[in-house]
Amino acid sequence: MMRIVEKFSVFLPLAVILALLLMLGQGVHDHLTNVTALNFPHRGSVVETTFNTLIIVGSATAISAPISLVSSILFLEASQTRSGGGRRFAQVLRRIMEIGASLPRLAWGVAGAALFGGLLGFGVSAATGIAALACMMAPIMFNSFVDGLLSADRMYRPQLSALGIDARKAMRAVQLRAAAPTLVASTVMAVGRGLGDAAVLLLTTGVSFSILSGLDASASPLAVQIYVMTMDIGGGRGEAMLAALILLVLTAVVQGIVLFLKPIGR
């Protein structure tokens, strides 16, 4: 009995991915056969939302990655100081970031809309979306960066101490370089989360399927387009399918990069 359950449970992932691919293939085929030159971009084209996605997620990553890296280095240095205060600070920092990473993405969307859109006056715009997404990505990146740096630290610190090399120099020269593949893989993984995120961006960037015209304008990424086209706009199924296929390809590319980088990190 158990063996049958095991076989079924291993077959299930293959069945799900096949079902997804067939559904998207059929949906995109139906859409492209019904589309004419006149009605194709009638509600904004996927090319524009793909561009929006790349700009929004790219900007959020560009903000979030360096800040998270500095934060993780700060954590590492504080956790290795001899003073009790430094270690307590590191513990509090880690705990806060763990809570941040475990908060639902929707909470980041709601809080981002309130903070950046409301308090800081960015309104419903790309700037609010980028800032909220950067805030959501930071704890995820921080935790992975800390893990990567700690494993490099464990590997090299004894040798470097034996050679009498200063801890900060060692961090720059050896540990960061040793942890680089893990750091890049973590960043790419966070990009993957950002690409597919609709909860944060639906509440912050607003709904506009035209190309991003400025940071103060609304601009929907692919994930939001899929949601709105399916749930709120009648007859939007075809375009949602096309957007979903593009999003799936982008996600697969990101996942491929992560899988390629992980063995190097090991």
Place this chain on the structure above:
Amino acid sequence: MTGLRSTGRTALIFSMGLIPPIAVVAMVLLLAARTLPAFHGIEIGVMMSAVWAPETGAFGVTPLLVGTLFCATVSTILCVLIGVPAAVRLAFFAPAFESKLTILVLTVLSSLPSVLVGLMCLELITQYFGLSVASGVVALFLMTWPSFTILFFARLRQDGSHIVDAASALGIPEHKAVYRLVLLKLRGDLTLATTFTLGKAAGEAMAVSFVIGNVPHTGFLPTLFEGAHTLTTMVLKNHGAASGEHLGMVYVAILILGALIVCINAIGAILASKIMKNR
């Protein structure tokens, strides 16, 4: 001069490094502050009531909380029932090719955006279950089960192999060794993976909102084949249009959800560490 520059650089790094934790704390405090209109205008009894109908001034979050916990619990049970046998087969009994291919597919599935899962469930699952709790449970299951399986597979590979080898040397059949010894040894890790999955399922919004119907359910517990609201779907659907006390309740709901997930994760960590200590 060099010392001054070094101090300046350290101060800059220190202040930059503080931005993420400050952002997390600021977000949580802001959410808490935004709940104030709700607490000023709505009695606690009304908030705790079993009716969610904002148009009539009924702001009871109980059905939303029950809906969230019900869907998350059922999907997590499915995750464990299907994920554990899958992880066992992949770690110990599957041929190398099958194991590698399935792990690759599971990795892709675990990184699927929630809108894709929601769209798939809307197209394929609602044909059979309609817009209902059952469809929502399937969506949550598809969102959480791949990462649960990968997580548990990794633990089985890491800590289970030597137990199975030792048991085989003693003449104990491999299947028996896995289900009687390895799973017993790894029950702390299983607890951790399960509670982590439960927290993740509770916080999922987009995939569920595609298929759950987004209407308050009747009765205390929802049935599998009626529509329902969860905390997340209510926030998603109400955030744009709400104002005043209604918007305050949206913030209350998101704060309850955040606290619920943090509690689930904390309980999981405590339980797991107790189990591991007793081992």
